[in-house]
Amino acid sequence: MDFLSGRGKYALNPIEEEDKLAEKLERKGKRIIRLNRGDPAKYFPTPKYIIDAYKEALQERITGYTAADGSKEMKDAVSERYSRLYGIKLGHDDIIVTQGVSEALMFLNSALINESDSAILFKPYYSLYLPWLKLNGGNAIIENYDESSNWDVHTEGLKRSLKKIGSKKDRIKYMMITNPNNPTGTVLSKSVLKEVVDIANEHGIFLISDEIYDEIVYNNARFTSLSQLAKGMPHAILNGASKVYDSTGFRIGYIIVPEGDRKSQALKERLYNYALMRLSVNSPAQYATVEAIRNTKEHKKAINAMVKEIALRANRATKLLNENPYLQTVKPNGAFYILPRVDLAKLGIKSDREFTDMLLEKEGIQVTRGSGFGASSHFRIVALPPKEILDYAINRINTLCKKQSR
Incomplete structure (x- = not known):
């Protein structure tokens, strides 16, 4: 008799899969530069006004449970934010507060997916989309962001796939997009996003947009929220405080x-039931996030400074990477990730996993393999560290490529 669940084989996070090896190498005295985790708070301290609000919550003894689906104040703040930024009116029942977007993914898949149901994911996809789908017995229909078109959605391919699927579309529970994208850094154009909305609406597919990086946009890109284009059709949006409000923890x-x-109402009721099962979200953190959202003056100062610096770092890193003849990199214009393609054949390397292993063990640079995002022959770099660290890391990447090309 097997002691462990067979579903456990899907419990994977490629972003952190080499952490133990990195720690082992550090214990042996090797310097490790970590470019694998998108944690802005490590390089851009959480703004003081948010920290002060968290302290105030503790001092005021706001340490008990809130409502399972989020405090009234938290829901009011989210509603105010979406009204201010996107002109969307939200009621309390339209919002479920979660322990990060990771829990939101768990709730959604648990609420929607039965054994052998499907969901449409676009690769490269965020690394936790596929595990949560599979843990709930679902299958992925993989469509593409088009690298040759700056990682825009390949809408023609999506149309062909849906036409081929035909009557089996009833088993497709949702279609997931990420905008701005992790791991590519792409911000979808309004026209492409509208085309995706129209396709989902035509085929009766519930559309979900992960918008956790919605204010981290640069290089003259413009962000459009799904909420602005999908009025009147069933859809959901994922967001949170981690990235834009610089408070991942x-x-x-x-x-x-x-x-x-009908679909939306049923989903809201089911999500509420899942929230009841874990009782509450961190109450001081909700209190501090309310202040983070409502203090628009301080937020504007903090987010503008952070985005300006992220743009400088990401653009410089992309330029340096593209000077390497064995790498090809699409310039990002949102979030803080870069996804270079590696010419593995010219380097005599079999896979992107082998490449990232060698980069860590030989050069002390920890990145994430592209295959963890559905993008083999790529690797993901986090462009958050200061210029000196990124320059050093890219130099070590270049060194490995030169060694392997001989």
Whole structure:
């Protein structure tokens, strides 16, 4: 008799899969530069006004449970934010506060996926989308972001796939997009996003947009929220405090289901039930996030300074990477990730996993293999560290490529 569940084989996170090896190498005295985790708070301190609000929550003894689906104040703040930024009106029942977007993914897949149901994911996809789908017995229909078109959605391929699937579309529970994208750094154009919305609406597919990086946009890109284009059709939005409010450790996320149709109402009720099962989200963190959202003056100063610096770092890193003849990199314009393609054949390397292993063990640089995002022959770099660290890391990447090309 097997003691462990067979589903456990899907419990993987490639972003952190080499952490133990990195720690082992450090114990042996090797310097390790970690470019694998997208943690802005490590390089851009969480703004003081947010820290002060967290302290105030503790001093005021705001340490008990809140409502399972989020405090009234938290929901009010989220509603105010979406009204201010995107002109969307939300009620309390439209918002479920979660312990980060990771829990939101768990809730959504648990609520929607039965054994052998499907979901449409676009690769490269965020590394936790596929595990949560499979843990719930679902299958992925993989579509593509088109690297030759700056990682835009390949809408023609999506249309062909849906036409081929035909009557089996009823088993497709949702379609997931990420905008701005992790791991590519792409911000979808309004026209492409509208085309995706129209396709989902035509085929009756519930559309979900992960928008956790919605204010981290640069290089003249413009972000459009799904909520602005999908009015009147069933959809959901994922967001939170981790990236834009620079507070990853607070673990504050939320799911927005803004419509009142039958599917949306059923989903909201089911999500609420899942929230009841874990009782509450961190109450001081909710309190601090309310202040983070409502203090627009301080937030504007903090986010503008952070995005300006991220743009400088990402653009410089992309330029340096593209000077390497064995790498090809699409310039990002949102979030803080870069996804170079590696010419593995010219380097005599069999896989992107072998490449990232060698980079860590020989050069002391920890990145994430592209295959963890559905993008083999790529690797993901986090462009958050200062210029000196990124320059050093890219120099070590170049060194490995030169050694392997001989």
